[in-house]
Amino acid sequence: MTARAAPFTTFARWCADQWSRIDEEHRSEPLPSGRAAAVLVTVALSLVLARFFGGSSVLLKHPQMARLLAGLPYPDLYPWLYWAGFKLVNYGLLPALCIRFVLKRRLGEHGLRFVREPKVWLLYLGMLAVVLPLTFVAAQSATFLDTYPKYRSVGQSWTQLLIWESAYAFQFLMLEFFFRGFLLFALARYIGSLAIFVMIVPYCMIHFGKPFAECVGSIVAGTVLGTVALRTGSIYGGVVVHCGVAWAMDLFALSRNGSLQRLLAG
16 A cells, blocks of 8 residues: 555545444434435425525515515625525425424434534534635636625625625525434434435535536535534534635635725725
8 A cells, every 4th residue: 555545545444434333323223114215205395495496586586576675775685695594494494394293303313412522623623624725726716706605795895794694604504404414314313324425415416506626525525524423413513614614715705806805995
């Protein structure tokens, strides 16, 4: 084995060890199971609702709503607030109902537990330390600037920036609960660590339309975040990582187009 391949071999062994432990700790229910099927149907329905009713353009399709928004401050912000807020319905409410009435479990059993172990947070900080430089490099491309920030007027005022980034963080909380909390913890009872790889398929697909590197990166990130979530019983580290990367992406984009400099200049 070459010295260059050693880190990858070590990481692969670490992953295999974590997945074996996940199987021992989480896999407790036999297959086939109607409950596992209900989880997957809920996931599919949640994604369909987001596709047809949760987009930022939904509000503007109604002429009366469009006229109302046009008379408010920051009229182009509200469609994006709707986009973020809808995640409470399809990423939050539907899964919560499935957990309560189908799985008959508590929400706290699906990753809503705060972890205090320093080594866990050091792992998340290490992930940020790896991803942020890659994000900075990606931000130098024209493709990146065509995609971010999602809300194009975010750099026009501090009010718009703070409101948007708060809404952005909320939707990441809902996203982590949906993929790493609901889907992952529910299926792990039936298929153990294989649930991680089931989860990354729809997780990767929601990144379609974004830059190629981000789509591929979502597979790696989903695998790592899913592994750590099951091993720690918590999704909150993933929320922190997601928010840190997303906020950095917006700031890099705003810096590239000059908006950040104008904000700082007052």
